[in-house]
Amino acid sequence: MSSFEFEIPSQQERAPQTPISLDDVRYPRYGRFLEELNPGAVFSHPRGLTVHGALAQEFATTFMQANPLFLNEPYAQAHGFESTPLPPLMVLNLALSLGVQNDSEQAIAHLGYYSVEFPRPAYPGDTLRSETSILGRRARGAGQPGVVRMYTRASNQREQVVVQYERAVLIPPGDMAELDPESRSIGMEVEAPSVLRLQLPAMQPGPLSSLTGRNTYFDDFKPGAVIAHPNGRTVTDEHLPWAYRLGNTHPLHYDRVYSAGRSGPLSGEPVVFGGLVFAWLEGLASRDTSENALWDLGYTEGYHRQPVLSGDTLYPLTRVLHKEDGPSDVGAGIVTFQLIGLKNISGRDALERYGTGLFQKESDKAKEERIPEKAFEVERRLLLKKRSAWPDA
Secondary structure, eight states, X not given: OOOOOOOOOOOOOOGGGSOOOSSSOOOOXXXXXXXXXXXXXXXXXXXXXXXXXXXXXXXXXXXXXXXXXXXXXXXXXXXXXXXXXOOHHXXXXXXXXXXXXXXXXXXXXXXXXXXXXXXXOOOTTOEEEEEEEEEEEEOOSTTOOEEEEEEEEEEOTTSOEEEEEEEEEEEOOOOOSSOOGGGGOOOOOOOOOSSOOOOOOOOOOOSOGXXXXXXXXXXXXXXXXXXXXXXXXXXXXXXXXXHHHTTOOOXXXXXXXXXXXXXXXXXXXXXXXXXXXXXXXXXXXXXXXXXXXXXXXXXXXXXXXXOOBTTOEEEEEEEEEEEEEOOGGGTEEEEEEEEEEEESSOHHHHHHHHGGGGGSOGGGXXXXXOOTTEEEEEEEEEEEEOGGGSTTO
């Protein structure tokens, strides 16, 4: 790599000699208002992020991940992976966060996740970039925030897609007469795939069962079963640096002056970035559901129902929805789960108090029937080892 040399004058103090004027003041604004997010607009998000192994390991441990695939390099390599892949929810959080400056830094709330898919692993050392297409916009009346549907996909440095998903965001209108010209850009064509095409390494069953629990194989789950996971996780102010560490620039998550100046349920203390809530709940459930997973296939119909603040304690609750055979050559099956996130109440206590209502969508209930401690709900699919196919299981 070539280099060059040059000389510049030594630094001199300039402020005292520079006239002070407030005639030319810039007030930068990031994100876009409702009328700027036209269906068909495409945004290539700034910066990108090279993910080093230390950050990936810190994410996996901070967010309570139990699957050794994301913790133990010899285990991952024995399963055919280059090294420990990045935890899928880390990849999702990075993809979403990188897009905030362009598409949702003015948003009031993130409403839902749809068709989240992880077509291939991302690894430490990969550089992730993301781009977003606006799918649709629904106004809700003059001066009222509207709902914008977005499709985002993130790729590595080889232009290989590592996550793709839709989400819904509540965004207020602005007062600009002209649309930002950048919002008229064109490019990415969006067509929701009917089949998830995975590109996973060739996996050869091996004697590694001692590194995982014995009750999280495909064989161990029965549709209809409910798991009240025993441990919770109290969120502390650690969530503030984690939001920006993953690239999320929305001040609601780390600027107390900003959050205190808002009105409504998301006012007061900085709100925990929803992707972190998602990751903690998934990690807390992992010892009982995904410890023997070969891959996280994805999520759909996921909603944040209540804001989470520093000091709240999160508890997961899981219901088994469906089982089906997976790829026969890797000895695995697919299990669909419903993951419920509670705050400040354990799964056991919530089941005693609310019963089957915990597993009904909050949007399908009358207002007086909704559960105030329910913070999150989502469906997910996992590719799980079959005990008969993996030696010593």
